[in-house]
Amino acid sequence: MGSRRWELCAPNPALERELSSQLRLVPLVARVMAARGVASVDEARAFLTPSLARDWCDPLLVPGMADAAGRIERAVRTGQTVAIFGDFDVDGMSATALLTLGLRELGAEVHPYIPHRFGEGYGLSREALGRVIEGCDPDLVVTVDNGIAAREEVAWLVGQGVDVVVTDHHEPAELVPEGVPVTDPKLADDCPSRELAGAGVALKLLQELGRRLGAPDIWRSYTEVATLGTVSDMMLLSGENRALVADGISRMREAARPGIVALAATARVDVTTITSDQLPFSLVPRLNAAGRMGTTDVAFELLLTDDLERAQQLAARLEQVNSERREIEAQLTEEAMAKVDSSFDGGRVVVVSGEGWHEGVKGIVASRMTNRYHVPAIVFSISDGIARGSGRSVGSVDLFRAVEQCSDLLVRFGGHAGAVGVTCDVANLDAFRVRLGEVMAELPDSQFEDRGEVCALVDLAEMTVPNIEALETLQPFGQGNKKPLLGVRGVSMRNRARVGSDGSHLRFVATDGMSSVPAIMFRAPDIERANDCDAAVDLVFEPVAETWQGRTKPKLMVKDILYRDEPEPAREGEAGVAEELFSHASEILSRDEFAGIAEAQGFVTKLMGVSFAGRQELVRGLSAGDDLRLGREPQNPDDPNAIAVLDGSGRRLGYLRRQIAAALAPHVDAGRRYEARVLDVTGGDELRPTLGVNLRLERVAGTEPTGGDAACAPSSVRAELASLGAGELRARLVRSLIGDHELLPAQVAALDRLAAGRSTLCVMATGRGKSLVFHVHAAISALRAGKASVFVYPLRALVSDQSFHLAAAFAKLGMSVRVLTGESSRGERDDVFCGLASGAVDVLLTTPEFLAIHADRFASSGRVGFVVVDEAHHAGETGGRSAYAQLPRVLERLGNPVALAVTATAQAGVARELCRLLSIDERDVVVDASVRDNLRVRDCRELRDRDSALVSVVATGMKTVVYVNSREQSVSLARMLRKAVPELARRIAFYNAGLTRADRGRVEDAFRAGELKCIVSTSAFGEGVNLPDIRNVMLYHMPFGSIEFNQMSGRAGRDGQDACVWLLFGGRDARINERILAASAPERSELVTLYRVLRELADGQAAATGLRLTNADLAQEALLRHPASQLDERAVSCGISVFRELGFLSTDGYGSARRITMAQSPSHVQLDRSIRYLEGLRLRDEFQAFRDWALSSSPQELLDRINRPITPGFGDVVDG
Secondary structure: OOOOOEEEOOOOHHHHHHHHHHHOOOHHHHHHHHHOOOOOHHHHHHHHOOOHHHHOOOHHHOOOHHHHHHHHHHHHHHOOEEEEEOOOOHHHHHHHHHHHHHHHHOOOEEEEEOOOOOOOOOOOOHHHHHHHHHHHOOOEEEEOOOOOOOHHHHHHHHHOOOEEEEEOOOOOOOOOOOOOOEEOHHHOOOOOOOOOOHHHHHHHHHHHHHHHOOOOOHHHHHHHHHHHHHHHOOOOOOHHHHHHHHHHHHHHHOOOOHHHHHHHHHOOOOHHHOOHHHHHHOHHHHHHHHHHOOOHHHHHHHHHOOOHHHHHHHHHHHHHHHHHHHHHHHHHHHHHHHHHHHHOOOOOOEEEEEEOOOHHHHHHHHHHHHHHHOOOEEEEEEEOOEEEEEEEOOOOOOHHHHHHOOHHHOOEEEEOOOEEEEEEEHHHHHHHHHHHHHHHHOOOHHHHOOOEEEOEEOOHHHOOHHHHHHHHHHOOOEOOEOOOOEEEEEEEEEEEEEEOOOOOEEEEEEEOOOOEEEEEEOOOOOHHHHHHOOOOEEEEEEEEEEEEOOEEEEEEEEEEEEEOOOOOOOOOOOOOHHHHHHHOHHHHHHHHHHOOHHHOOEEEEEOEOOOOOOHHHHHHOOOOOOEEEEEEOOOOOOOOOOEEEEOOOOOEEEEOOHHHHHHHHHHHHOOOOEEEEEEEEEOOOOOOOOOEEEEEEEEOOOOOOOOOOHHHOOHHHHHHHHOOOHHHHHHHHHHHHHOOOOOOHHHHHHHHHHHOOOOEEEEOOOOOOHHHHHHHHHHHHHHHHOOEEEEEOOOHHHHHHHHHHHHHHHHOOOOOEEEEOOOOOHHHHHHHHHHHHHOOOOEEEEOHHHHHHOHHHHHHOOOEEEEEEOOOHHHHOOOOOHHHHOHHHHHHHOOOOEEEEEEOEOOHHHHHHHHHHHOOOHHHEEEEOOOOOOEEEEEOOOOOOHHHHHHHHHOOOOOEEEEOOOHHHHHHHHHHHHHHOHHHHHHEEEEOOOOOHHHHHHHHHHHHHOOOOEEEEOOOOOOOOOOOOOOEEEEOOOOOOHHHHHHHHOOOOOOOOOEEEEEOOOHHHHHHHHHHHHHHOOOHHHHHHHHHHHHHHHHOOOOOOOEOOOHHHHHHHHHHHOOOOOOOHHHHHHHHHHHHHHOOEEEEOOHHHOEEEEOOOOOOOOHHHOHHHHHHHHHHHHHHHHHHHHHHOOHHHHHHHHHOOEOOOOOEEEOO
């Protein structure tokens, strides 16, 4: 749970499943049992069915039991008088009661005695024994729950002519009585009954006596009395004790013993449904109150009486005594705390004393001391020069052993590891305090840590009434089998309110977005912090099924709130990737305006910073047409992408806009050069006194890097690879692309066919490595044969996402990658086709529309040797895109190169159509039938509070990718997560296409290394990002189609370990997506409106001037001139791209510096000749089909789409 206060039990999922299946247990119950150490089905079955017949051991296995029973048997048979001497706590009273009643039933003359806490004290004091002798002149005294350390007192009693039998359960020390029968299970380390309470030992003794005296089952009538002692003394509820308490609770529910019935009534507990975990808060404290307040006779008589009316009178008196006890306890606690607060020096033990302090509540006050100071505490009451103390321990400190090392300073002591009783002379009290402190100082710190047990981490969805009630099958609860505490991580506390008369309790609703459960924490520490906490927290709680006004609902009784609002400190040497990204997030978002500027042949922009540092004088000397130079400043402290603009003398005039510099810097660093000229100098008049400069930049031919980062790769790398043999080259390429991983059998089968020149259809599930097949073969084709490859993707967005990482991967091999889609400018198209023909381009990514329309230009290069159709089911679907239908013609024009179709979805009809389109023999259909069974889907579609769901998952710290559908959302959602989970703020970042190549690489590297735990991303974080250990993929927004859905979901669990895909989208996202897509492919009527606006504006001014209007300006103009217009900035951007592609206009410059020049005599409008428009329509069609499927399919259908291929039923089926 991330806290030293709690220890989370280790889970055992395999055993959980086995227990749940074999024993038909609720999974939560099985989880708790496995976590608590149940090791097998048989052990679990025994645990769930506690049985005295099976689990209760033979009494004679307790050391000394035979001698003790023998002496008492003789007393019964000969009519001797027997005194039972107990203790004033509940264990002592219940042991005395059951042995007294049992012996009387066996015919013995028995007189019970409980020592007076005040005046006689604990155990066999001379004062108490004198009262016993005077009262009944016994022949035999039998101790219960005491006597193991009373050697001198027993010897004195024997000297008075009284025989003694000692029965006890406390640890023996050096004062064990001699010469008399002594029975105590702790006298032998291997005794199976070592965990019995004093009442349990007394019950064993009664059992053995019954066996000897002809009543072998007599002891079974007293199990409920022994249960009181066992539970009150917090004995380990395993084995014998578990069976005893289970049987005792059963007997209590039969309501046969008047004292218990009456006591339960005053405690307002229904005795017919009472449970063991209720006893410490109902019956036990009332019985204990009598001992603490010196009225033990009331409680003891209550246990003995068989008269209900008398029992009710005694129970009422006990209730009054308990109230008095509470008042005295509160007063003494306040006084003792004040004393300690004034003197505590931070030592390892608290020893505090006071004259006349009430003897009966010292133990409770000591417990409160340990809770405050987290060290053992002993509270002494001083009277007549004697200090009598009660102590409580913490953690795993054995307080009994520690006190034992001070025994020479004491009159007497007793107890066990967690609690002790101590008596000493006041004169020795200071020495005792010092000695005990020295003993404690030698113990390791770890022993002082109180660590609670959290049985299991759960989801709030598991907190149902049936599940909570099922936990009751683990009863009886108590020490060693406490009511299970559970943990939940990353929940939000909604509707927080301080409640209670003093506002010290916190009520709230715990939610993880998917489920919400009411919760309350009593006496919440730091209540102000809790009430103000908006961040995610972890909770430790006990689940209860609360019934109110006839309705039963789940509720969390919170024991601890673990805050996660302390940001994790930066590790030494850690780069702080997330912090740096957020420091310039606004700049990253604004890059959208300048998208594509790096691909432009030339553009116009404004010079920035011309008003600083005397630059106005330099600008004043400029004229239109003057040549300028660019200067990269990678060490610029304000912007490592900075590009300065210099005059002919090398003097700095200003800088390119930050967004433009960010786009150009990687290319300039790779060798690209730009010519810069002054277009005009503006300002210098009354209206605009400050001078400005408009520039035109043109790419210099011959300085273009060979593709991506290929310029960084030495030509020798490519030459070396080209010299390798076929097998060795394939191995090198595989190692370069995926490291030391082996190829899958299906990948090998496909590559072998391609190497043999056979076109192939490869059907593999998402995430199984389809892309690797064509990446490797494309590299082989380029390196060994100098052939170019064309990768055809169904969507333009997919081309963009794929190209980024593919360019970087191939650059290491000395290869180049370029892109051609409807968004590519004419200049860029010419440049790429030129590179394709010259051999400068090795791999070209495009869409089917672009390939079909420009097939002749592809063919004219004479170099295309490999064509890939990715997500090929789109081509094989009946009634598919006409561009796919032209594939046979296109392939023929290209000279029938080897073709590869890859998909995860290919029914028989689709597969046969693909074989027809690409001339693939059915024997060359390779099918990988493997299923990714490590994935699961969490269906949270239409969730109201998906932000809380997101927070809950991210707070686990597992590697998580959250997909959104815009750059703005990637930043804003990441910010929200950093605020909601401050502990992980440094490990949460965003990722989108606005990041530079360097920033993307840093984010990916940090995520791979574990420095980042969560990335909120657009689809840019997709194929090509090879990160195997992503545990959660969260689809916050609806993907734009099935391809995106598969690509995003397929990121999860590529290492084969369990992973989850979370569906957080809903119908509202569909409507948002539809608006976005409508803008990317406006209706024909909207394009007509835009064209008319542009024409009207252009006709109103000189043709040479051009239109200097932003997309927002044009959308506003359209609305003013045509009030029904639906055009927005995106639609205007798309429309201008379409018109530019069709030759209706030209543009230069970006943003506010963009100029639009209308063509004077445009041709007839044919939108189906615009690749940009056709690609946009395809996006809309794809989404419409996906939307209905994504919202209506079952979770299993959605999972099947991700983790298993849809196969054709023929071909070469390969497993593994």
